[in-house]
Amino acid sequence: MNTMVKVENLSKEYRLGVIGNGSLWKDIQSWNAKLQGKPDPWTRINEESRIGRRDRFWALKDVSFEVQQGERLGIIGRNGAGKSTLLKILSQITTPTKGTVKIRGRVGSLLEVGTGFHPDLTGRENVYLNGAILGMKKGEIDRNFDEIVAFSEIEPEFIDTPVKRYSSGMYVRLAFAVAAFLSSEILIADEVLAVGDIKFQEKCIGKMRDVSENDGRTILFVSHNIGAVRQLCQTGILLEHGQIREYGDVGMVLQAYETSLRG
Amino acid sequence: MAATDNEEWDVVISAKRKRLGFDFKELRQYKDLVKLMIRREFVSVYKQTIFGPLWFVLQPLMSTFLYMFVFGNIAQMGTDGIPQPLFYFSGTMLWTFFATTLQKCSDTFVNNSGLFGKVYFPRFTMPITYMVNAFFTLCIQFAVMMIFYVYYFLNGFHFTPTWWIVATPLYIFQLALLGMGFGIMISALTTKYRDLRNLVSFGLSLLMYATPVVYPISSVPIKWKLLFQLNPVTPIIEMFRFSFFGSGNYDIKMWIYSLVVSVVVFLIGLMTFNHNEQTFIDVV
Known part of the structure; x- marks a missing residue:
């Protein structure tokens, strides 16, 4: 491992x-x-x-953990517990005050769906732009383009229309589809599944499980949706006031979270 | 935790800020992104306009007419014997390239905070994008200037272009370095002090009159001349006109001075930019 x-x-x-x-x-x-x-x-x-x-x-204080290849780690905690700060540091958006993070392989971070989408550009152009922002090469997008469009369930005749004419559902589906084909070894996702209808959400979770089980990709997933975390992750971290409160098997961590919500 | 432990890792994130070294290798990995960003910027300027890319030419043409009227006819300022349209057009074109690059670069962090706050890619992609876009505009305008040039030539106007014309790419490169250098230097400060943004747009329009865009340096009184030439953009515009039209001020020393300033400004800009790109998101 x-x-x-x-x-x-x-x-x-x-x-x-x-x-x-x-x-x-x-x-x-x-x-x-x-x-x-x-x-x-x-x-x-x-x-x-x-x-x-x-x-x-201190938004984060003395947080230490390790993630193995192919592991799907869920990070949960109440608002302001430090989840987003942690992801931002892992995605190199901001620097830590103390401590280090060591990463093997490429990191694809999805802190938002459709980062860099430009309303005046067509669906096709935005797929390329968004893919490039997330760190994909043009060749990779070329190869996966048809699959991306198929995954997004957007009718091919709409793909050359500016995305400002899309319905909001189409917009986020297309955006997520690009991210689903990221080939980075580590995928960091923050609440991105709060979009789209239930069916599409399940499809996304299925896709993430898939890439992790078949290609051995590592996933760090932040969500308030307990069901989604349980479905996707094997291990979990419960953050509270910037510190790790519980770390281990996802069932146990979720239980601790539910207790803390009630208490 | 010896050094060997660190070598296996691809990325190590710690509190340390990188200061000097600039990661050109990383930037090269993102060259597809640079291309797409350039396209995005270019398209967003003229989408849903009637004249489309024609605006890139209309703007300097209108300025040229205005300058011909105000400075050429009312104020009766000289142009060193260069036909007025060519004189003003060449000046505006070069100045716009410098000023647009500077202004766009200085807004890098403020305008892209949404993007920068969500995903990591080398932040320097954006200043490059802005500069290249301004450069495309300059190319279109340069083609228009050459149309004027040929027109005057065919109508019997005698230009005496010099061999310095081969240095034209260098002049443009110099303007790019200056514009980006000052721009990214200011960008680091505008994240904290938004008032600088107003100062930039106002300052640039003032600085244009301290640069020989609408008048030749030869019409500046001798005692002020040195002061005007300290402005690093001045020798570039003067050299450009000298190269193409064979008249105007030719001062190789001042030009080399401006060349040195350009490189130094760019390097300092790169350092401050690099220093700030990692922490700005907590400030902006």
Whole structure:
């Protein structure tokens, strides 16, 4: 078994409140005051300093786990538990404050369906554009194009129409279909299944199981949909206030989550 | 946890920021994306317009007519003996290339925050896309300028183009470096200070008048000349006109100065951009 993702002591800190003052002029005034040893003119009343200990907040704290090849890991937790921050770090969108992530192979991240879709471009053009944004080569898209269209259940005569004329269902189906044909070794998906009708959602989950079981692809899946997580994943992580509360078999983790929701 | 442990991994993400090294190999892997982005930008400009790509030519033509009227006829400014349409058109065309590249690049993070916040790809794709698009526009406009050029030539106007004409790609490349360099430098700052965006558009329209676009450098009083030539765009436009029309200011020293400035500005821009691309999403 190959370890595909290794997360060690990952922490991410955010500063609360306003970063800087929002305008260059105010920052220059603050900076000038500091140089002259005067108090910052933009400090709020009864506040020690703008960058105090209190306005720091750990979105993730000391998170460590490993994902093996072919494993399907579900990440659950309530709003603000740090799920999206974790995925953003894994997708290289933002950097951690502490700790490291080591990854083997390519990462395809689906934090949103249809990233980079341009309403004025046709379905065909958007498939290529979106595919390229997700890291596919033109040749790969050429080879899979017919399958992508078939998967999206869009009638071939619509494919050369600008996507702004599509129904919202068609739009997301096409967008998801592109992602379904990503050939990266690791797939990261965040709530993308909250789109489309139940039938299409099941089809997507089926497709993800399929690529994981047949091609040994690794999947990290974040969702609030307990049913979908149970259906797809083998292992799970329950995040709470940026820390791992439960880690292991998906059934056990989901149970812990349900208890925490009631409590 | 020795170094050997790290070698097996394809990607290692940690708190460290990369500063200097620029990953050109990674960018090359995304060349299909660059091509598609260029197309996306190009199409989005003229979709659902009546004149379509014709706008790329109409804009500088209209500016040229306006400048001929205001600066040529009312203000009676000279053009170093170059026919007015050619003089103004060549200036506007080059200036627009520089200014568009700079302005678009400076908005890289703000305009693409939606995209950048959802998926990772080398952020530098976007400045390249903007520059190449501005370059396409420039090519179309250059073709129009050559039509004027041939027209005047056939009507007995004697240009004396010089061998410097072969350096034209270099002039364009220089403008691209300057526009991108300043643009990406500012882009890093606009994520935090949005007021800079206003300053950029306003500053560029002012800077145009500090650049010999609507007047030749020869009409600038001697005591101000050096100051005007410190503007790195000035020698490029002057050299371009000198190459094609054989008249105007030919100052090789100033041109080399501007060449050095272009490269330095671009490298500094690349460094600040690189430094910021990893953390901007928490700020923007």
